[in-house]
Every structure is written in C-alpha cells, then in structure tokens.
Amino acid sequence: MHILFLTDNFPPEVNAPASRTFEHCREWVAAGHKVTVITCVPNFPKGKVFGGYRNWPWQREEMSGISVIRVWSYITANEGFARRVVDYLSYMVTAIMAAPFVRNVDLVIGTSPQFFTACAAYCVSRLKRIPFVFELRDLWPESIKAVGAMNHSDILSYLETLEIFLYRKAALIVSVTNSFRENLGARGIDVSKIRVITNGVDANSFNPRSKDSELVDRYGLEDKFVAGYIGTHGMAHALDTILDAAELLQSTEDSRDVRFLLLGDGAGKAELMAQAKQRDLSTVIFIDTVPKHEVVRYWSLLDASIIHLKKSELFRSVIPSKLFESMGMGIPVLLGVEGEAAGIVQSEDVGLVFEAQSAEALCHRLNELRRDNDLRMRLSQNGPVAARNYDRKALAIVMAKALQETLETSKRR
Structure with a gap:
C-alpha cells in the first residue's frame, strides 16, 4: 500500500x-x-x-x-x-x-x-x-x-x-x-x-529515568520540586494560570523549594515572560523549544507534569498528547482539563485533576502531591503501566x- x-x-x-x-x-x-x-x-x-x-x-x-x-x-x-x-x-x-x-x-x-x-x-x-x-x-x-x-x-x-x-x-x-x-x-x-x-507515546523514547544531572545544575534545581509544562504556549492553554499559581506559592514559607518550568514556544510566550518579569516570579523558568531527541532530558526534570487548557465545553473532548508522554515517563500529572482526558487520569490513577483556570486549585493539588510521598510514588508507578495501552x-x-x-x-x- x-x-x-x-x-x-x-x-x-x-x-x-x-x-x-x-x-x-x-x-x-x-x-x-x-x-x-x-x-x-x-x-x-x-x-x-x-x-x-x-x-x-x-x-x-x-x-x-x-x-x-x-x-x-x-x-x-x-x-x-x-x-x-x-x-x-x-x-x-x-x-x-x-x-x-x-x-x-x-x-x-x-x-x-x-x-x-x-x-x-x-x-x-x-x-x-x-x-x-x-x-x-x-x-x-x-x-x-x-x-x-x-x-x-x-x-x-x-x-x-x-x-x-x-x-x-x-x-x-x-x-x-x-x-x-x-x-x-x-x-x-x-x-x-x-x-x-x-x-x-513512543515507548522507546519516553520511559522512566533519573533526573538529568547536567540540566539540574544548569537551572539550579537541586532539591527542588519541579512542576513543569512542556508544549505549545498558545491561546488555548491559558498558561497564565501557572503564573498565578507561582505567585500564590511564592508568598508562602514552605513553598520556596517549588519551581515551575515552562518549555516550548508559541503565540503566548512573550506575554507570559513579560508577566513573569513584571510580577517578579523568581520560581518560574522559561526554556525555548529543544530538538526532539533532547526533550526527554527535560521531561526527566519534572516531579509533576502540568497539563492545562482554557476552560471551555469544547476542550472536554480533547486528550492532550503530553498526557501519554507523562505516563510513559512515570511523571504524576496535574490535569486542568475536564472530560475525556480527566477520565483517563482518574481511571488509570496517574495524576490529580484540578479545575481549569483556577490557580488556587492548582496550588492545592500541587501541594497535595509534593507533601505525600506515597501518593506520588503510586501515581508514578502507575504511569508506565497505563502507557502500555497507548x-x-x-x-x-x-x-x-x-x-x-x-x-x-x-x-x-
């Protein structure tokens, strides 16, 4: 054929x-x-x-x-x-x-x-x-x-x-x-x-691995809990919610070890970077798109994968592809998407769901994940098992x- x-x-x-x-x-x-x-x-x-x-x-x-x-x-x-x-x-x-x-x-x-x-x-x-x-x-x-x-x-x-x-x-x-x-x-x-x-997910590329030590040193992530978004920074993704969450957490004493990593490019990136600078969000790290063969090195840095879309009835029908990559890597998911994607996260037990465009909800779920080692371990172990179905x-x-x-x-x- x-x-x-x-x-x-x-x-x-x-x-x-x-x-x-x-x-x-x-x-x-x-x-x-x-x-x-x-x-x-x-x-x-x-x-x-x-x-x-x-x-x-x-x-x-x-x-x-x-x-x-x-x-x-x-x-x-x-x-x-x-x-x-x-x-x-x-x-x-x-x-x-x-x-x-x-x-x-x-x-x-x-x-x-x-x-x-x-x-x-x-x-x-x-x-x-x-x-x-x-x-x-x-x-x-x-x-x-x-x-x-x-x-x-x-x-x-x-x-x-x-x-x-x-x-x-x-x-x-x-x-x-x-x-x-x-x-x-x-x-x-x-x-x-x-x-x-x-x-x-390409199982040969996306699988559990230790954090890349060279990148940990480069971005100062030693002993940090890293919550990351990897993908296009577009209108549909409403990534200002992550900045709002970073601002909320930055003001709390016990959250100084949290870092937000945003990797990728898109129509909204310049505005996001400008907002982060204006709001003095020292816990937010922006990284430009990297070659495909390098992406897994950056995935390895994450303790939690943030997947987020604008709150819309249409997006209830969407399953972001990065969900499967997160599962393959054994990275617990923080999902701000309703509908079919949320059903997969919950049924496969690979992450926590929060209300889209709610910084407070994201902060609550992030803190729940980073403070509960048993929860984090369970979600991480379930990811690669679930990824076999995809x-x-x-x-x-x-x-x-x-x-x-x-x-x-x-x-x-």
Whole structure:
C-alpha cells in the first residue's frame, strides 16, 4: 500500500501533530508499506525556517524510510488569525500542485488541526481517484470560537459547512478521541466510518529515568520540586494560570523549594515572560523549544507534569498528547482539563485533576502531591503501566489495518 500523507507539521518540528504523523509513518514503512509525506519547510511555532532548510517550491529528503516532499508556503509566526489562514491556504495550494508528481498512490490522508490540509487531501483524492481519509485531531473551526480567535459568524458558518462536507466525503475518519466521534455522529455523520485511534507515546523514547544531572545544575534545581509544562504556549492553554499559581506559592514559607518550568514556544510566550518579569516570579523558568531527541532530558526534570487548557465545553473532548508522554515517563500529572482526558487520569490513577483556570486549585493539588510521598510514588508507578495501552507502535498498526480495509472496500465498489 502506498500512502500519501498531507500535513503541514512534520519533524524536525516537535509539536504533537508532527510527532504523531512521523511515528505512524515510520511504523507503516517498517511494516512494508510505502509512505510519502507532503509537508512544509519546518518553521513552527516561531514562523522561522529551521537551519538547513530554505522555503523553496520543492525539496525532497528521506526520514526513516519515509519519502518527504517539502513545498513552499507563506510562513508566519503562530499568531494573528488572518496570517495563519494565509499560511494554511498557501500550503493547501502547493500541496495539491505537488501531489500529481507522486505516482501510484493508493490513498491519501489529510490531518487536522486546521482542515485546509484535509481540503487539499480531498482535492488530491478526486484528481487521483483514490480514497480520502480525514485524520481528525481537532474540531476546527469550533476551536477557533473556543479560544476567541475569531467572532465573524458568516465566515465561521462557511467554515462549518466546509467541515461537514469534508466529513461526508471522507471514506474513513480517524478520530483521536471518542468525544469527537460522538460529536460527528450527533451532526449526522455516519459513525460506522469513524475509527477512534487515540494519541499515544513512543515507548522507546519516553520511559522512566533519573533526573538529568547536567540540566539540574544548569537551572539550579537541586532539591527542588519541579512542576513543569512542556508544549505549545498558545491561546488555548491559558498558561497564565501557572503564573498565578507561582505567585500564590511564592508568598508562602514552605513553598520556596517549588519551581515551575515552562518549555516550548508559541503565540503566548512573550506575554507570559513579560508577566513573569513584571510580577517578579523568581520560581518560574522559561526554556525555548529543544530538538526532539533532547526533550526527554527535560521531561526527566519534572516531579509533576502540568497539563492545562482554557476552560471551555469544547476542550472536554480533547486528550492532550503530553498526557501519554507523562505516563510513559512515570511523571504524576496535574490535569486542568475536564472530560475525556480527566477520565483517563482518574481511571488509570496517574495524576490529580484540578479545575481549569483556577490557580488556587492548582496550588492545592500541587501541594497535595509534593507533601505525600506515597501518593506520588503510586501515581508514578502507575504511569508506565497505563502507557502500555497507548503504545504508538501498536496504534499505528491498528490504523494501518483500518487504511487497508478502507482501500479494499473502495476497490470493491
């Protein structure tokens, strides 16, 4: 089976979509399939081209047996809705233009969060007369409304119409949560063609380990309780809640050994850093994005992993991928997300749940965790056990089987 995968994020970018796509494609190649990825020049989230790349119309490389084609796109930082849409649209056009040069393709996958990539995949499927698969990672444009990025009802209405059109045209929809599947079913989409394949963890990379001594010395973390957030600093994450918690704890005598580590980049990072400086939050440490192979060193520093999203009904349906990485590393989770993600944390007993956007609730849970060694040990030990249920390799095999079944069904029609 020759799989053509369209995605605007791919390594060396280190965000969740890039990691999921690469790890799935790598496993498909290992299983004997041929995989071609059409993507952009790496630039996320700062909107700056990574070293060693140029924003040319066509570049080709191979990564772990995956044929990677990089096309030109309008590049901008992950801020400003209008510019981001131009970025998405430019990739959609150039991906469609590049696809005819990829021969003997059996099916095409387009992945969200933004569905202009799925639009491109649908167009390619019509041009090549092959099945179109929609990998649903986010309910876009609902997420635009949830974070308040756009309020123009006419445009949002049009985008929602386009969204439904794509769901109906897809031969297969691969959803990362059960909640997304239920959402689509309630909107009239045939649930028999929706397969839930959650995010997961690369067990070979994310596993329990001692704290990296060099990084402990570099950031002055000896004998400190480190609560960390690793990921995109965006509008949806409401990370000012962590700053509020740091300010509350900084004023208490018994919390001087606590440090908050925030690693990553995004539209909200500059403002967060400015706030931390203005409020003299000496317990908060900001670290820029690091290469993917270095990330686990920074994960090892954490005594608790903070996972947080803005309080919104939509985000009840989201399962942040960093949850699975935390479990794999054996790091107890402090989860400020309601819904399906909270259900996993509680049923697997891998962390504590707190009310989103409540600094007081975060402080309470953090203190509960750091003061109770038995609790911390239990949650830590449960993490790697639970992570086995979300092994990326196994999930990739399940998805490959679903793709194969979709291809065989389309051939019989």
